[in-house]
Amino acid sequence: MAKITYYYNTETCNYEPVKVSRKDMIFQLLGFLTISGILAAGLIYVYHTNFRSMKENRLMEDNQKLVLDWQILQEELDAAYQVVEELEYKDDEIYRVILDTEPIPVSVREGGIGGTDRYGEIMREGIPQQNIILHAYQEMDNLKKKLYIQSKSYDHITEILEEKEKMWASRPAIQPISNxxxxxxxxxxxxxxxxxVLKRVMPHKGIDFTASKGTPIYATGDGVINRSYRSSSYGNVIFLNHGYGYQTRYAHLNKFNVKVGDRVKRGQIIGYVGNTGRSVSDHxxxxxxxKGAHINPINFFQRDLSNEEYEKLVEISQQSHEVLD
Ligand SMILES: [Zn+2]
Known part of the structure; x- marks a missing residue:
């Protein structure tokens, strides 16, 4: 039932119903709607500025989780970076020192990455966390570059090692007669x-090993037989070329076990002890x-002698002894 409003008519001295025109009703309705609209807008504004929707809450949570994940990744990246720096240190300060090779120049290790606008896209996107993202990208790029240089360095070290191994195998390093x-x-x-006998100074530019006739003689390092002949002084003699400037000679042999051009390994029997040439007994x-100059063979026996044996050998070799030649 519609609510009827009355007013007191002083002329008729009666209460009479208030008659509202259609126009007034429309104005009242419009006013009500306007105030309601303003109130609703105000409430929506207050709600949105002070409260988040469920979707926003979820996004915020996701965002926090992503930042946390990113920080964990950054820590992993830092750890990987440290490992690579340790590898660089070992490379320069240990491996290359042992191999007597120059370290990799700092300018090569620390060289920049090309392209000034490399990270421009990240900056332009204006992501709130752009600094940590940018830092991670830069560190990842540095890491990739360092790993590439380190990998190339290991290739180089492997080549040097292979060459050194060849050299170490070739260098005279054992006694030609077993103990x-x-x-x-x-x-x-x-x-x-x-x-x-000859009554003059005759330098003795080698070492004489006394052993019975037929005792095996071993190549003291890898190499190629470049001479094997009979001479009046050396008797049956072998010249062994080891490469890298080294050569060894084995004289007064009874018999050869190799011929010119043969490639021999350290420890291989190349001949047998005898008494040929200018020699007074089997030795x-x-x-x-x-590089063509004689050097004391005593410096090349370390590999198969104990410290005691080596000291004794040095002592014997420094004394004057009988002449076997
Ligand atoms: Zn001699």
Missing amino acids: EELVRIASGWNPKRFNP LHYEVLF
Whole structure:
């Protein structure tokens, strides 16, 4: 039922119903709607500025989780970076020092990455977390570059090692007569030795190993036989070229076990002890040359001698002994 409003008519002295025109009703309705609209808008504004929707809450949570995940990734990246820096340190300060090779120049290791606008796209996107994203990209790029340089460095070190291994295998490093079969060392290195037979100073540029006839003689390093002949002084003699400037000679042999051009390995039997040439008894005269000059073979026996044996050998080789030549 419609609500009827009355008013007191002083002329008729009666209460009479208020008659509202259609126009007034429309104005009242419009006014009501306007106020309601303003109130609703105000409420919506207050709600949106002070409260988040469920969707926004979910997005905020996702965002926080993403930032946390990103921070964890950044920590992982930092750890990987540290590992690579340790590898660089070992490379420069240990491996290259052992191999007697120059470290990689800092300018190569620290060289920048090309392109000034490389990270421009990230900056232009205006992401709120752009600084941590940018930092991670830069660190990842640095890491990739460092790993590439390190990988190339290891390739280089492998090449050097292979070459050094070849050199170490070639360098004279053992006695040409095994200790079990060695009777004694008769004469050592002596550049001013007086030869009582010839009555003049005759340098002895090698070491004489006394052993019975037929005792095996071993190549002291890898190499190629470049001479094997009979000479009046050396008798049956072998010249072994090791490469890298090294050569060894084995004289007064009874028999050869190799011929010119043969490639031999360290420890391979190349001949047998004898008494040929200018020699007074069965023994091996052994010489080492570096770049054409004789050097004391005593420096090349470390590999198969104990410290005690080596010291004894040095002592014997420094004394003057009988002349076997
Ligand atoms: Zn000799």
